[in-house]
Amino acid sequence: MAAKITLKVNGKSYQEDVDPDMPLLYFLRNNLQLNGPKYGCGIERCGSCMVLLNGKANPSCIIPASAAQELEITTLEGLAKGEKLDIVQEAFIEEQAAQCGYCMNGMIISAKALLSENKNPTDLQIRQALQRVLCRCGTHTRIINAVKNAAQKINN
Template sequence: MAELINIKVNGKTHRVTADPEIPLLYLLRNNLQLNGPKYGCGIERCGSCMVLLNGKAQPSCVIPGSAAAVYEVTTLEGLSKNNVLDPIQEAFIEEQAAQCGYCMNGMIISAKALLAENKNPTDQEIRQALQRNLCRCGTHTRIISAVKKAAAKLNK
């Protein structure tokens, strides 16, 4: 049975009528037309659906939409401000860290959470923070370079 869900996404409060058990991923994509988070596996194993919940990277495929109402949700679309990309987004572009791009949502969201907590991570810390994100294209070295470049930009 559908109910009204109030949810704060990318700084705006939305009122959505949906089944309270619908995964947050579907609420974001289908109800709010936010397509940064992707469906990958549906069991929290690939990272394609990552969002920030109060600044922490979490998979949106397993969180009921109604449960997310207690969080501030940030999607990939919410990282840029006034049509200016976040330094992490810029660094991923500059380092050409994407090939197919399917994992990029999770990689960027996870990197954002990491850099909010650790301003100068080591390669090992970056690998650890991104381990929940699968990349089948093999751009891992460019992704690590992008995170390091973003850290340098943020530390200026």
């Protein structure tokens, strides 16, 4: 049974009639056409569906849309300010930290959450922050370099 829910996504408020149990990921992709978060595993194990919920990286695939009504939701698309990419997004491009790109949403969202709490993380802290995101392409070194690059820019 559909219910009216209101979600604040990327600074805008959206009100829609949806099944309250609809996963937040489906709401973002299907209702709002936001394609940063990807469907991967559907069980919170791969990280491709990561979004920021009140600034913390969280998988959106099994969180009901109705449970996110009181939260600030930020997707990959919401990190940029108009045409200006976020520092983390720029760093991932500069370091060429993508191969297939499927994990990039989760990696960038997780890096953004880490750097908002810790502006000068160690390699170990970076690895720990990114461990929830599955990447099989082998770009881990470039991803870590991208996070360090972004941290350096934030600190300058």
